[in-house]
Amino acid sequence: MSSTSTTVPVPSASSLARSAAAVAAYFGALFACLEGIAERVTTAYEEQGVMTAATVSELIQPLAAETLAAHPVVGAGFVASPDWLSDREHYLAWWQGEDQRLLAERGVPIGHHVFDYTRHEWWQVPLATGLRHVAGPYVDYVCTDEYVLTATMPVLVEGRMVGVAGADTLLETFEGLMREDVRADDTIVVNGHDRVVVAADPLLRSGQRIDTTAYTEVQAFDDLPFRVLRRT
Amino acid sequence: MTEIRRHGSRARGAIFAPLGDVGRAGQVEQRLTEAIRSGVLAEGERLPSEPELAAMLGVAVVTVREALTGLRAEGLVTTSRGRGGGTFIAAGADADEEALAERLGSMSRAELQDRATQYVLVLAGCAELAAERADGDEVTALRSLLPTEGDPVGAWRHADAELWLSVAALTQSARVTRDVVRLEADFGSLARIPFADPDVREQTAHHHDRLIATIAAGDLEAARQCARTHLQSTLERVVRTQADVHDRNRMPRSAS
Numbered sequence: 001m002s003s004t005s006t007t008v009p010v011p012s013a014s015s016l017a018r019s020a021a022a023v024a025a026y027f028g029a030l031f032a033c034l035e036g037i038a039e040r041v042t043t044a045y046e047e048q049g050v051m052t053a054a055t056v057s058e059l060i061q062p063l064a065a066e067t068l069a070a071h072p073v074v075g076a077g078f079v080a081s082p083d084w085l086s087d088r089e090h091y092l093a094w095w096q097g098e099d100q101r102l103l104a105e106r107g108v109p110i111g112h113h114v115f116d117y118t119r120h121e122w123w124q125v126p127l128a129t130g131l132r133h134v135a136g137p138y139v140d141y142v143c144t145d146e147y148v149l150t151a152t153m154p155v156l157v158e159g160r161m162v163g164v165a166g167a168d169t170l171l172e173t174f175e176g177l178m179r180e181d182v183r184a185d186d187t188i189v190v191n192g193h194d195r196v197v198v199a200a201d202p203l204l205r206s207g208q209r210i211d212t213t214a215y216t217e218v219q220a221f222d223d224l225p226f227r228v229l230r231r232t
Numbered sequence: 233m234t235e236i237r238r239h240g241s242r243a244r245g246a247i248f249a250p251l252g253d254v255g256r257a258g259q260v261e262q263r264l265t266e267a268i269r270s271g272v273l274a275e276g277e278r279l280p281s282e283p284e285l286a287a288m289l290g291v292a293v294v295t296v297r298e299a300l301t302g303l304r305a306e307g308l309v310t311t312s313r314g315r316g317g318g319t320f321i322a323a324g325a326d327a328d329e330e331a332l333a334e335r336l337g338s339m340s341r342a343e344l345q346d347r348a349t350q351y352v353l354v355l356a357g358c359a360e361l362a363a364e365r366a367d368g369d370e371v372t373a374l375r376s377l378l379p380t381e382g383d384p385v386g387a388w389r390h391a392d393a394e395l396w397l398s399v400a401a402l403t404q405s406a407r408v409t410r411d412v413v414r415l416e417a418d419f420g421s422l423a424r425i426p427f428a429d430p431d432v433r434e435q436t437a438h439h440h441d442r443l444i445a446t447i448a449a450g451d452l453e454a455a456r457q458c459a460r461t462h463l464q465s466t467l468e469r470v471v472r473t474q475a476d477v478h479d480r481n482r483m484p485r486s487a488s
Contacts, residue, residue, distance in 0.1 A: 139401040139409045147406040207404035
């Protein structure tokens with residue numbers, strides 16, 4: 001799992017600018033919401049010292065509802081680090097769906113004894129880098145049963161990750177939002193694994209791996225594992 | 233902007249979806265029993281708390297309590313109090329070989345063949361697309377799911393199920409993955425009956441290694457072939473077991 005978040009200065013009036021701005025705007029606004037969730041957890045922990053599943057759920061529920069209302073996401077919330085909560089090993093203060101159902105604890109639908117979410121990219125990358133991340137597109141068979149992009153940011157207390165704040169966006173939703181700009185620029189948005197997220201070319205399937213060296217115009221982001229590509 | 237879909241989980245969601253108005257405790261008990269027997273809810277897994285279950289299922293807490301009492305009586309769940317307590321899926325609840333044989337016996341031979349054909353076709357197709365689409369990190373993730381030699385049969389079955397589910401997810405198709413979740417919930421516990429035999433587990437471990445190697449190599453044809461060969465050999469055993477069960481069931485009548 002690699003996060004190729006690179007720092008490339010934004011050249012003005014680039015032919016990629018419109019696509020890049022659309023990607024940055026979507027995730028910029030979403031992460032602003034997730035920062036609110038992260039801050040709420042940090043502040044509450046500093047005040048109370050010990051956190052339970054019930055406390056953290058009560059704390060996060062209104063913010064998750066706000067995130068679901070303000071952004072076209074299918075789920076949002078906070079996922080606790082194993083053993084951080086005093087009463088649960090694994091816990092997801094996460095709401096999803098039209099009815100905003102609480103996930104609480106999950107098992108893999110037909111899988112292992114416990115759903116160990118710590119092996120998933122959306123957990124691993126924030127843990128390893130201490131930075132925000134967008135995982136996917138991938139089929140999330142544990143929570144949404146959909147093809148999604150998962151945005152997560154670490155929630156840190158004294159330098160230790162106590163969980164992640166995150167939100168799931170359906171790939172089809174993101175594609176719909178980006179389509180016009182990507183078509184106008186004739187670009188491809190790829191993730192850190194050089195897989196297509198959304199492309200102007202309708203024959204490039206989302207999730208398809210491509211040889212990115214064939215593209216001469218490249219725009220990376222400071223804080224997203226995505227790049228915008230274009231052939232000259 | 234196009235309509236935004238906000239589906240919740242289907243596989244698990246189906247278990248915890250709100251119920252109708254009548255016979256609710258019985259319905260809760262029946263639904264959870266089926267989920268435990270088929271391995272959807274796994275041994276050692278903690279159920280949501282009584283108030284959480286009540287909220288998820290749209291029933292009163294007292295109804296949930298009644299259903300859990302029934303499940304406890306059948307030995308499917310255990311409850312412990314205090315910190316770290318809760319209601320857990322009991323050990324061996326899913327690995328009741330007699331219950332599995334009974335289910336297999338109640339099925340016609342034609343139905344078993346029909347289900348086996350669908351199962352092999354879908355999973356072999358998943359293996360082929362996974363070989364086309366997986367990258368190195370994803371192959372590593374598959375390896376991390378493999379069961380180990382000393383694992384008890386229940387853990388072995390779960391690990392194998394999750395491996396195939398992960399292979400399905402590598403197709404990058406949510407629909408295909410949901411189909412596989414449904415197939416597994418319906419038929420997976422029967423397809424894994426032969427794992428009770430340690431020799432089958434050993435053989436399967438080799439097949440797992442080979443399957444992952446073909447996916448890593450990006451060899452579509454070999455991955456499909458490997459999946460097919462493995463699943464067919466396992467399912468042949470299931471067919472033979474079913475024939476034995478049918479014979480056994482007929483015997484008392486023919487003797488009388």
